[in-house]
Amino acid sequence: MRAISPLIAAVIPIGVVFGAVAATKGLSPVETALMSALVFAGGSQFVAMDIWMHPASWTSAGFAALLVNIRHVLMSASLGTKMQAFGGRKRYFACLFLADEIWAMAEFRAGLARLTPAWFAGLAAPFYLAWVLSSLAGATLGAFLGDPAALGLDFAFPAVFIVLVMGFWKGPETGAVLLASGAAAVATQHFVPGVWYIAAGAVAGLLAAVASGSRRVEVTQ
Amino acid sequence: MTVDFSTLLAIVAMAVATVLTRLSGLLLARHVSLEGSRRNAIESIPPAVLMAVVAPTAFATGIAETIACAVTAVAALRLSMLVSVVLGVFCVALLRAVGI
Numbered sequence: 001m002r003a004i005s006p007l008i009a010a011v012i013p014i015g016v017v018f019g020a021v022a023a024t025k026g027l028s029p030v031e032t033a034l035m036s037a038l039v040f041a042g043g044s045q046f047v048a049m050d051i052w053m054h055p056a057s058w059t060s061a062g063f064a065a066l067l068v069n070i071r072h073v074l075m076s077a078s079l080g081t082k083m084q085a086f087g088g089r090k091r092y093f094a095c096l097f098l099a100d101e102i103w104a105m106a107e108f109r110a111g112l113a114r115l116t117p118a119w120f121a122g123l124a125a126p127f128y129l130a131w132v133l134s135s136l137a138g139a140t141l142g143a144f145l146g147d148p149a150a151l152g153l154d155f156a157f158p159a160v161f162i163v164l165v166m167g168f169w170k171g172p173e174t175g176a177v178l179l180a181s182g183a184a185a186v187a188t189q190h191f192v193p194g195v196w197y198i199a200a201g202a203v204a205g206l207l208a209a210v211a212s213g214s215r216r217v218e219v220t221q
Numbered sequence: 222m223t224v225d226f227s228t229l230l231a232i233v234a235m236a237v238a239t240v241l242t243r244l245s246g247l248l249l250a251r252h253v254s255l256e257g258s259r260r261n262a263i264e265s266i267p268p269a270v271l272m273a274v275v276a277p278t279a280f281a282t283g284i285a286e287t288i289a290c291a292v293t294a295v296a297a298l299r300l301s302m303l304v305s306v307v308l309g310v311f312c313v314a315l316l317r318a319v320g321i
Contacts, residue, residue, distance in 0.1 A: 006303040028223045031232070038236040043274075048235060055227035062234030069242045071270050076246025078266045095243045099276065107267045152314030155286070158278040159293045159309035161271045166297040168268040181269040185276035186232045201273020202266065209265030 003109070004123050007101050010156035011042075011127060012134040017154070018045055021136020025052045032139035036132045041099055044068035047195060068195045071202055075103045082110035090117050096122040099131075101157070104164045111168075173212045181205030285316035 010052075015036070022032040039045055044065040051060055076095045083091050094117065102124050109115055109123075168174060185201030254258075279290040293309035300308070 001286045003237045006306055009303070010306065027228065028225075031224055031228050032227070033316045034224065035232045035235070038232055039239050041239050044235060044239065046296060055225065056231035058227070058230040058234040061231035063239050065235035066238035066242065069239045071273075072239070072242035073246045073249065074266045074270060076243050078246070078263050080247045080250040081260075081263060091247060092244055095247055096240060098243045100271075104267065104271060113228060126270050150319065152289075152310040152312075155278075155310050155313040156306060157287075158290065159306040160302070161275045162279070162290055162293045162309070163297040163302045163305050165256070165268055165275065166294055168271070174265075174268055177269050178272045179267045181272040182276040182280065185273040186280050189277045189281060197277060198270070198273045201276060202270045205265055205269020206262055209269070210258070213261045 003105055004126055007105065007127055007160065008121060008130045010160055011101070011130050013153040014157060015131050015134025016138035016141075018042065018049070019135040019140070020142030021046070021049050021138075022135070023139045023142035025049050026054060028140065029136055029139040033132055033136040036112075036135040039065065040128060040131060041065070041069050041072075042099065042131070043100070043193075043195070059208070064195075068198070071198050072098055072103075074206075075100075079103060079106055082107070082115050085114055085116045087121075094120050094124070097128060099127070100158065102127055104161070108164060108167055164184055173209065176208045176212050177205040180208035283321075285313050285321045288316060288321075289313035 018036070019029070019032050022035070023029075027035070035045055035048075047064050048061050051064060075098055079095070079098065080091065083094070086094060104114060105123055106120060109119065134189050165178065181201040181204050184204030185197045188200035189197035275290070276284050280287060289309050289312040292312045293305050296305035296308045
């Protein structure tokens with residue numbers, strides 16, 4: 001519960017904002033909550049609202065979600081190697097809840113202690129509920145909401161991610177990964193529309209790790 | 222209590238796409254061995270993905286965001302997550318309020 005409380009504090013305003021945005025796009029509160037409950041991936045939900053039309057196009061919404069969430073393939077592959085305490089079915093069930101924040105906290109935890117199903121459930125369940133309920137609240141109250149940017153609340157998640165990045169520091173190799181990922185993401189975001197920058201940064205960081213890993217092997221030989 | 226059919230269809234399509242991405246990594250990890258240098262590469266994924274998500278905010282949004290990101294990163298070296306995040310949010314709100 002201690003690990004999740006800052007995340008809950010950060011997700012509630014984002015969920016409220018998502019609900020409010022969805023309301024301006026003509027989604028009913030029930031539809032908004034349904035999307036949060038079934039998709040449960042904030043980034044792709046915001047992107048979907050960006051491209052939303054009437055009547056909704058399932059092909060463009062589905063493809064956008066695939067593109068935005070393609071990073072989840074890497075995330076579940078990585079976390080899967082740290083889920084020895086999970087039975088086969090539990091592993092798949094747990095991965096259905098791999099939002100960025102859940103995944104990052106779980107990876108972080110796996111670096112400190114054995115990742116258990118109970119710990120994961122204690123992380124995912126309150127976060128999931130907070131996301132669904134806050135987007136429902138936002139969809140209902142949307143019109144009365146002020147500008148969240150003035151309060152800096154839109155910065156809460158980038159800030160959480162920065163703290164987590166700092167926690168993954170293991171030395172100069174990590175520096176190379178961060179440099180490659182950051183540079184590729186910024187360049188891609190500048191030149192390519194959409195959300196390709198996340199995939200580009202992830203791949204660039206991965207390549208940097210492979211390159212520095214193979215150099216180390218050469219040195220030891 | 223209205224749920225439009227085309228909206229429901231779009232939501233289901235999004236959900237299916239997301240579930241596919243969340244489960245295919247597990248399947249991949251089952252069929253590809255993950256030892257040695259591969260293991261090393263896998264361990265670089267978390268910082269690489271997080272950095273990619275954050276980088277445009279940190280370096281390409283505005284001075285206020287860049288400064289607040291730096292403050293958060295420095296704070297994270299010494300302080301707890303909650304305190305660091307609150308400092309970052311406070312910092313960005315302050316800088317925006319004074320028009321930076």
